[in-house]
Amino acid sequence: MNVTHRTSVARNGRAGSPTVRAAVVGAGFMGRVHAESVRRAGGQVVAVASSSPFTADAAAAALGAGRGYPSLDALLSDAEIDVLHVCAPNTVHVSVTLAALAAGVHVICEKPLATREADAAALVGAASGRVATVPFVYRFHPMIREMRQRLAAGEAGVLSTVSGGYLQDWLSESTDDDWRVDAELGGPSRAFADIGSHWCDLMEFITGDRIARLSAQTLVVHERREVSTEDVASVHFTTESGVVGTLLVSQVAAGRKNRLHIEVSGTQTSFGFDQEDPERLWVGRRRGNLVLLRDPDALSAQAARYSRLPAGHAQGYQDCFDAFVGDTYRAIRGEDPADGLPTFEDGLRAVRITEAVLRSAASGGEWNEVLP
Structure with missing residues (x-):
């Protein structure tokens, strides 16, 4: 680049x-x-x-x-x-x-790159000729890359459903507060824009499929401001290829610190990943399940690239962030940053999904199309 x-x-x-x-x-x-x-x-x-x-x-x-x-x-x-x-x-x-x-x-x-779709689109245009990225860093877990590679190779068979959630508890008490709660600083969406966007980006990155339509509900558990943003979001969706999906997002789920989990179900093989247990990838088959451990010697080349430590030496969130910044800097130096670097276009995509969620929730859960 x-x-x-x-x-x-x-x-x-x-x-x-x-x-x-x-x-x-x-x-x-x-x-x-x-x-x-x-x-x-x-x-x-x-x-x-x-x-x-x-x-x-x-x-x-x-x-x-x-x-x-x-x-x-x-x-x-x-x-x-x-x-x-x-x-x-x-x-x-x-x-x-x-x-x-x-x-x-x-x-x-x-993220969010912007709090309105028009502004995010303007940033995409303004960034022409520059390296411009958004830290959707969960893409850089080695076992996420392993899942993505196996899905691309057709191991799942026919995909039918995707399910999961992103659960946190840092706002579970009524006295918890942060600038993100203030719509004047955080924007019209909080829980979904903050963490639900991560899940949607990860799902589309793993499967290569995009959310086409969705129905959403949101919930305010604690009224902290005159204009309160959502604590919880529940989303049902269908993808462009017809896969059915469900997503639950919460920042008031006591005991859950940062649980992003996703399961992709296929007719031959299903795959499950939990960000709070990132060294493992669950592989489900009708005649026997197994758990893959992060081992650079046993992973695909796409996953091994981001496996920075020997097997048994746990990698986590900061390692993902380091890999994201490292790839961005390779692009800045004119080197090949490798596949999967999240750009402003991905940030725009997340804003469009967020706006569809807010529109649907405001209408009582009516199905909304997501702009491509």
């Missing part, structure tokens, strides 16, 4: 080894995850933008950045960077990303 950008990728002390210079907007949990992945990918966090001069130094210290800036404008006008990681609240993703693209830098933008 050859692109042009404002600054050339710097060279570090090793001959011919390029260093990607990164900046981050947002110094919260996701900003820290991004910054750690920058370093593990061989990049350098040279700057972070904060909301004021009083917090800039603290933000830089939190992320291990070279310098803190009191605003995005100050950062973009002064810092020499190759890529901006956007980890700010959802409703400012568009303005921050557009500013970065106009400055000639590549962008990694947290």
Whole structure:
């Protein structure tokens, strides 16, 4: 992928080894995850933008950045960077990303890419000529890649159903709060846009099939704001090939910390994956089931590529994030990032599914078409 950008990728002390210079907007949990992945990918966090001069130094210290800036404008006008990681609240993703693209830098933008379909489509257009990715990082679990490869090879036979969910409990008590709950910062959807979008992206990535129509219900369990966003979403859908699917999303499921699970059922073989147990892939057959363990020597080449540690040494969420950032940086350096790098087009797709969910829920569960 050859692109042009404002600054050339710097060279570090090793001959011919390029260093990607990164900046981050947002110094919260996701900003820290991004910054750690920058370093593990061989990049350098040279700057972070904060909301004021009083917090800039603290933000830089939190992320291990070279310098803190009191605003995005100050950062973009002064810092020499190759890529901006956007980890700010959802409703400012568009303005921050557009500013970065106009400055000639590549962008990694947290999901949701935007809170409206029109804005997400505008970002796709503005990103032409840049590397622009969205961290749908669960694609980078080795056992997800193994499932995808086996489905592509036809091992499942005829697919009939896809089921699963994404369950968390960090908002299960009425006193739990976060900026994501505020529609002015998080947008009109919370639980589905935040985590349901991950599940839908993963399902479409694994199967190569797309959600065509859906019927949804949402539920507000705790009224935390004048305008409350959903705590729970239940979705029934059919895909373009006719597969039937169900999805349950909740951020108020006590005891479930981050359980993304998906099962794909076929006439010959079924496959199941649970993100809280990512070292295993369940393989179901009529005459005997088995569990595949993450072992680089036994996996397909597509899965082994992302199996960074020997068998028995558990990999998890941060490893997925590292692989995603690593592939993005390979694209920035003009190298082949390998198959499956999630781009702004994938971010736009997620916004379109989210809007279909909200339309359906508002109409009492009527079936809605999902824009392609």
